[in-house]
Amino acid sequence: MRKMLTFHVSRITPIAASPNVGFEMLLQTNATLFTEQEKFMRQVDTLITGGTVVTMNARRDVFSPGAVAIQGHQIVAVGPEDRVRQMVTSDHLVDVTGKLVVPGFINAHTHVPMTLLRGLADDLRLDVWLLGYMMPVEREFVGPDFVDVGTRLGCAEMLLSGVTTFNDMYYYEEDVAQATAEVGMRAVLGQTVLKFPSPDAGSYEEGLARCRRFIQQWQDHPLITPAIAPHAPYTTTAEILQDVLKLALELDAPIHIHLSETALEVVEAKRDFGAPPIEYLDRLGLTEARLIAAHCVHIEPHEIKLLARTSAGVAHNPSSNLKLASGFAPVVEMREAGIPVGIGTDGPASNNDLDMFEEARLTSFLPKAVRSDPTALPAADVFAMLTIEGAKALHLDHVIGSLEAGKYADIVVVDQNAPHAIPRFHLSANNIYSHLIYAAHASDVRHVWVHGRQLVQDRELLTIDLPQVQARARDIAERINVFMSQREGSLLIKTIAIGGFEQSETFEVQVKVRVEDLPSVEKRLQALGLEVIKHSVRQQFDTYFLFNGGDNRYLRYREDNELVGSEPGLNPPGLTVHPTYSITLMEGIVEREYQDSIILTRSRYTAKATYSLRFYREYFQPEQEVEVVKWRTRYRVHYEDAELAINFDHVTRPQGLGDFVEIKARTWSASDAEHKADLISKLLRELGLDPSQSVRAEYVHLAQRAVV
Numbered sequence: 001m002r003k004m005l006t007f008h009v010s011r012i013t014p015i016a017a018s019p020n021v022g023f024e025m026l027l028q029t030n031a032t033l034f035t036e037q038e039k040f041m042r043q044v045d046t047l048i049t050g051g052t053v054v055t056m057n058a059r060r061d062v063f064s065p066g067a068v069a070i071q072g073h074q075i076v077a078v079g080p081e082d083r084v085r086q087m088v089t090s091d092h093l094v095d096v097t098g099k100l101v102v103p104g105f106i107n108a109h110t111h112v113p114m115t116l117l118r119g120l121a122d123d124l125r126l127d128v129w130l131l132g133y134m135m136p137v138e139r140e141f142v143g144p145d146f147v148d149v150g151t152r153l154g155c156a157e158m159l160l161s162g163v164t165t166f167n168d169m170y171y172y173e174e175d176v177a178q179a180t181a182e183v184g185m186r187a188v189l190g191q192t193v194l195k196f197p198s199p200d201a202g203s204y205e206e207g208l209a210r211c212r213r214f215i216q217q218w219q220d221h222p223l224i225t226p227a228i229a230p231h232a233p234y235t236t237t238a239e240i241l242q243d244v245l246k247l248a249l250e251l252d253a254p255i256h257i258h259l260s261e262t263a264l265e266v267v268e269a270k271r272d273f274g275a276p277p278i279e280y281l282d283r284l285g286l287t288e289a290r291l292i293a294a295h296c297v298h299i300e301p302h303e304i305k306l307l308a309r310t311s312a313g314v315a316h317n318p319s320s321n322l323k324l325a326s327g328f329a330p331v332v333e334m335r336e337a338g339i340p341v342g343i344g345t346d347g348p349a350s351n352n353d354l355d356m357f358e359e360a361r362l363t364s365f366l367p368k369a370v371r372s373d374p375t376a377l378p379a380a381d382v383f384a385m386l387t388i389e390g391a392k393a394l395h396l397d398h399v400i401g402s403l404e405a406g407k408y409a410d411i412v413v414v415d416q417n418a419p420h421a422i423p424r425f426h427l428s429a430n431n432i433y434s435h436l437i438y439a440a441h442a443s444d445v446r447h448v449w450v451h452g453r454q455l456v457q458d459r460e461l462l463t464i465d466l467p468q469v470q471a472r473a474r475d476i477a478e479r480i481n482v483f484m485s486q487r488e489g490s491l492l493i494k495t496i497a498i499g500g501f502e503q504s505e506t507f508e509v510q511v512k513v514r515v516e517d518l519p520s521v522e523k524r525l526q527a528l529g530l531e532v533i534k535h536s537v538r539q540q541f542d543t544y545f546l547f548n549g550g551d552n553r554y555l556r557y558r559e560d561n562e563l564v565g566s567e568p569g570l571n572p573p574g575l576t577v578h579p580t581y582s583i584t585l586m587e588g589i590v591e592r593e594y595q596d597s598i599i600l601t602r603s604r605y606t607a608k609a610t611y612s613l614r615f616y617r618e619y620f621q622p623e624q625e626v627e628v629v630k631w632r633t634r635y636r637v638h639y640e641d642a643e644l645a646i647n648f649d650h651v652t653r654p655q656g657l658g659d660f661v662e663i664k665a666r667t668w669s670a671s672d673a674e675h676k677a678d679l680i681s682k683l684l685r686e687l688g689l690d691p692s693q694s695v696r697a698e699y700v701h702l703a704q705r706a707v708v
């Protein structure tokens with residue numbers, strides 16, 4: 001049990017924010033700390049002296065010169081230096097004269113192992129970035145080793161920028177925990193739960209089972225708070241979220257989730273769940289748990305009120321929101337409503353660093369610009385968000401976030417010798433916060449303690465073998481480099497990487513003939529009286545993506561509008577049905593050539609196009625794009641012993657390309673192909689077509705020539 005005694009002394013220093021400058025000292029009956037008899041001139045493990053101590057306690061006391069005494073894992077005294085030195089002494093004095101002593105910063109939202117994916121793919125839209133790059137690479141590389149190296153690298157970067165606690169969401173979180181604990185940092189670590197298979201779980205049930213094991217294994221660790229991280233409402237289901245809530249309440253674990261990050265997410269939540277994301281989560285009861293909501297960029301006014309009635313904390317991620325163009329979170333409104341808002345970097349792949357000084361500055365600047373109000377979110381408020389309010393957002397403000405006797409010793413010393421630190425004024429307490437938020441850099445961080453243990457001394461990392469971590473990180477990056485350059489160099493691999501593609505090993509015998517009078521050829525076909533298996537009229541909008549390079553492969557994105565209610569030859573055709581979209585990797589390979597320019601072509605990969613044309617354009621980044629629009633009347637007929645497809649194509653874009661008849665037959669053997677080539681040759685003549693008018697090129701190539 002702890003007993004707190006606070007001594008108040010009269011005004012000591014003009015720098016203090018409050019006239020009631022305090023001196024705090026913890027007297028503990030616990031044998032390892034003070035007893036009542038021993039309270040004067042007690043030896044402590046470490047005594048930090050000479051600096052300006054910015055406490056971030058409720059009175060926002062600043063002591064200059066101040067002192068902080070550390071015993072074990074805790075701060076046992078904070079106050080004006082002379083007062084503290086009357087009470088305690090130490091063999092380990094750390095003189096930080098001329099420097100600032102501040103509470104450790106709290107990175108309220110990140111995905112720390114993604115340090116290893118930093119800079120892999122940037123300036124992309126969220127879907128292309130996530131589905132086209134992050135997820136394929138994560139599927140291939142993320143495992144215990146990746147996570148271990150990424151965490152240590154991230155911890156190194158964060159410690160050197162003054163972060164002592166971070167709130168993470170990733171995979172293999174037990175390995176993140178192991179690395180973090182070994183480094184000695186404090187963290188809330190959320191094991192991800194998704195509705196689809198992830199790098200560490202084949203299903204959501206498996207993901208939840210992993211969460212349970214992880215939480216049970218780590219929940220008594222002094223540095224680690226294990227959490228459950230359902231990624232977002234749109235990547236989970238109501239059932240998953242209810243199971244998550246049950247587990248969170250049973251094990252008393254926080255829930256860490258992305259909420260209302262983009263405008264699209266909110267539109268889709270209203271469509272799919274009948275409510276915006278935060279209201280939806282509240283309906284499912286998740287606000288009963290210790291909730292940590294990342295982003296809340298598009299939070300609605302009634303949701304701000306709703307969150308304010310709960311204990312939920314919000315993690316604001318200004319760099320990520322700006323870089324991914326997600327929008328501007330209403331931080332001022334959320335804080336006015338009483339919601340604790342911490343500041344996060346988000347993952348280093350969408351930032352791309354873990355520099356909390358930069359995040360803090362943006363946090364202050366954004367609402368000023370958005371609201372045209374330079375008084376919005378002053379530096380002192382932002383410094384609170386970086387420390388005590390961030391701690392509250394993570395539900396840890398009873399143990400960290402300020403320099404107060406009884407709290408854990410998470411302490412940062414900031415240098416003030418750099419050119420950008422000069423001069424300094426002491427007109428009001430705000431001068432010091434202005435300096436910290438608007439001028440100080442991560443490189444000013446000099447010493448860092450977490451849980452009473454010094455982890456950074458004179459900018460040297462004491463618990464991380466940085467050269468070794470860097471070597472391991474470079475090694476993984478090199479493997480990712482090889483994987484990506486193979487992928488980027490091969491349209492085939494890049495196509496398959498986004499999933500959903502099936503290889504259809506079809507060989508087709510085919511011919512294409514330019515005709516002057518398409519309707520008359522069609523009438524001739526009808527006059528042959530062949531059995532028609534299927535007939536359709538469609539308008540096809542094809543967008544071809546072309547690439548330089550030798551393998552002749554290209555892509556075709558097709559919007560295919562089949563028309564219903566049409567009869568053969570009827571013009572104009574009837575009503576459209578819903579269009580279908582496909583994406584096909586064309587190989588452009590001619591296997592063999594027969595008489596009359598009839599050719600045998602080979603397999604291609606095709607898939608239902610589940611993303612937009614814009615997505616594919618940004619993902620594949622073609623060197624050239626060609627559009628072909630045509631009306632196609634398609635017959636599938638029996639001709640002698642074979643089934644043939646006959647297309648009557650009227651190309652409308654590019655204009656003047658002309659009309660064509662195509663005859664195609666699927667085949668499976670060399671002799672069958674030869675037989676079908678003979679049949680096609682015969683049908684050509686029966687339709688009165690001139691084989692000398694046959695063209696070997698695909699529409700895309702004809703269009704290319706027409707355009708050039």
Ligand SMILES: [Zn+2]
Nearest residue numbers: 258294346347
């Ligand atoms: Zn995130």
